[in-house]
Amino acid sequence: MKVTVDGTAVPARPGQTVAAALLAAGRPTWRDTRGGGRPRGLFCGIGVCFDCLVVVNGVPDVRACQRVLADGDDIRTQRGAELPR
Amino acid sequence: MRVVVVGAGPAGLAAARAAVHQGASVVLVDAEPSVGGQYHRGENIVVPQGVEHLPNTAVWALEGTRLHLRTGPADAPDRVARVLDADALVLATGAHDRALPFPGWDLPGVVTAGAAQAMAKAHGVTIGKRVVVAGTGPFLLPVADVLRRLHVRVAEVLEAGSPLAWAREPAGVFAGRAKVAEIVRYRAVLPRYRTRSAVVAAHGTDRVTAVTVAKLDRDWNVRPGTERRIEVDAVCVGFGFTPRLELAVAAGCSVQDGFVRVDERQATSVPNVYAAGEITGIGGADLARAEGEIAGTCAAGGTPSSRLLGAARRGRTFAAALDRVYHIRPGWRTWPDDRTLVCRCEEVDLGALRTSVEEHAALGLRSLKLTCRVGLGLCQGRVCLRNAAELAGFPYDAERFSRRPIAAPLRLGELADTPLEPEDPEE
Numbered sequence: 079m080k081v082t083v084d085g086t087a088v089p090a091r092p093g094q095t096v097a098a099a100l101l102a103a104g105r106p107t108w109r110d111t112r113g114g115g116r117p118r119g120l121f122c123g124i125g126v127c128f129d130c131l132v133v134v135n136g137v138p139d140v141r142a143c144q145r146v147l148a149d150g151d152d153i154r155t156q157r158g159a160e161l162p163r
Numbered sequence: 164m165r166v167v168v169v170g171a172g173p174a175g176l177a178a179a180r181a182a183v184h185q186g187a188s189v190v191l192v193d194a195e196p197s198v199g200g201q202y203h204r205g206e207n208i209v210v211p212q213g214v215e216h217l218p219n220t221a222v223w224a225l226e227g228t229r230l231h232l233r234t235g236p237a238d239a240p241d242r243v244a245r246v247l248d249a250d251a252l253v254l255a256t257g258a259h260d261r262a263l264p265f266p267g268w269d270l271p272g273v274v275t276a277g278a279a280q281a282m283a284k285a286h287g288v289t290i291g292k293r294v295v296v297a298g299t300g301p302f303l304l305p306v307a308d309v310l311r312r313l314h315v316r317v318a319e320v321l322e323a324g325s326p327l328a329w330a331r332e333p334a335g336v337f338a339g340r341a342k343v344a345e346i347v348r349y350r351a352v353l354p355r356y357r358t359r360s361a362v363v364a365a366h367g368t369d370r371v372t373a374v375t376v377a378k379l380d381r382d383w384n385v386r387p388g389t390e391r392r393i394e395v396d397a398v399c400v401g402f403g404f405t406p407r408l409e410l411a412v413a414a415g416c417s418v419q420d421g422f423v424r425v426d427e428r429q430a431t432s433v434p435n436v437y438a439a440g441e442i443t444g445i446g447g448a449d450l451a452r453a454e455g456e457i458a459g460t461c462a463a464g465g466t467p468s469s470r471l472l473g474a475a476r477r478g479r480t481f482a483a484a485l486d487r488v489y490h491i492r493p494g495w496r497t498w499p500d501d502r503t504l505v506c507r508c509e510e511v512d513l514g515a516l517r518t519s520v521e522e523h524a525a526l527g528l529r530s531l532k533l534t535c536r537v538g539l540g541l542c543q544g545r546v547c548l549r550n551a552a553e554l555a556g557f558p559y560d561a562e563r564f565s566r567r568p569i570a571a572p573l574r575l576g577e578l579a580d581t582p583l584e585p586e587d588p589e590e
Contacts, residue, residue, distance in 0.1 A: 091286075093196070094286055095285075095286070097282070098282055098285070098286035098288045101282060101288050101289075101290060102286070102288045106271040106272050106290075106370050106397075107271040107369060107370060111510055113509070113510040114510055116269060116510070117270075117271050117369050117370070118269070118271060119271035119272070119370075120271075120274050120278055120282070120290070121262075121269075121273070121274055121275060121278060121507070121546075122259060122260065122262075122274075122275050122277070122278055122546065123274065123275060123277055123278025123279070123281045123282060124201065124259045124260070124275075124277055124278065124281065125194070125237070126259050126407075126542055126545045126546065127507065127508075127542050127545070127546045128508060128540070128541035128542045129269075129507060131541075134238075134239075137238070137239070137240060139238060139541075140237065140238040140239075141237055141238055143278070143281075144194075144237035144238065145236055145237045145238060145239075146196055146236065146237075148236070162240075
């Protein structure tokens, strides 16, 4: 599968979630908070905490631990609160 | 007769199978792409024969026994809407890990035990190379073990409680003797198991690089002078589980002691609505399966065997003992300091919580939310509200705080084009 994170190709396997691919690529952090700009990544892993948000194909606020990667996905780290493009 | 089962973990799968066996038409709705739930993550579990499975499907609202569904990739704006009417409903929505706040718990690399296990089991991905597992309850051991198998160095497994308390639970030990015997499976991590111990601070700037661990007294206060620093690149924490009650509360089911109240047939207080698994009490997969089979059988109009009812009874005896042995003790409230975030989403720290109580005279959880915004962020208090209530000294009413007309996240555009009636009304 071809998947990019912030424009760089990242290895990904079918069935993998965005969070799994990011962690496997050695990236524990992929968001910061809108208040204090604190770094965030995976926390609950089950879709309840909303810490792991990323931008997927231009759509922000996608839970990386819940979203299964599709071929060609363009993943971008999320800065604070973003609006959809 | 259409039985709709929500949740495809051990309880939901057993319910669906049993309801089909009774001759019902069964729909199994689940948010994941494949069945199995958290327990069977990464295993190849098949959909029971005769069951219509709706994967990748969120139940975002429940009106009576009418379900509002969205099917498609998580948090995508264009998921397909569907409205489904059930004659009987089985709720098997499970639970998520509870995490207690301590300084640094919001650093990347600090994850719940469930998150670490899910990553490892489903994807073979580990959250670090040198890890500490901390919390309370028997779940810490399989998590440590699955990491070890993936060549993670598990520095220590820290149990805040004391398993010696099992000595006061002979009935529980007997009822759960099969589970108790499972401990030999985890013998490889047992040498690193420490009781009455916890991670009380995580250190690092962009991610966790070290933790402070300490010995605890019976009430989980830190025993002064016992603090040690350990270098790690990840921490897994799990202090038991919080049931996911949104749909049960939306259905009108009454809740007792934080769990959905059911009778021996797994019937809730609402006619034709049944509940099974962790939302009725935390007892593990065997109990969940027994409860699911009872719920599915009864939902489809059948009668469960006395063998099955006995298995569930024994499971509940074990679950009640588990709850007593691994009950969270009040000393944890001394772990966070004023700058520790209580609410991760709204970035509300303990100092702000204290100001709300002491200076703004917040009188309960509702006014606490309004005065300092705790629990008002994206997760809607799912992670923090129980902790905030205990830190502020207010009662936590699980039923009240699980009342959410929109039970699962939904984009406003999706809400705007919601169909109100089923597309295929039944004859």
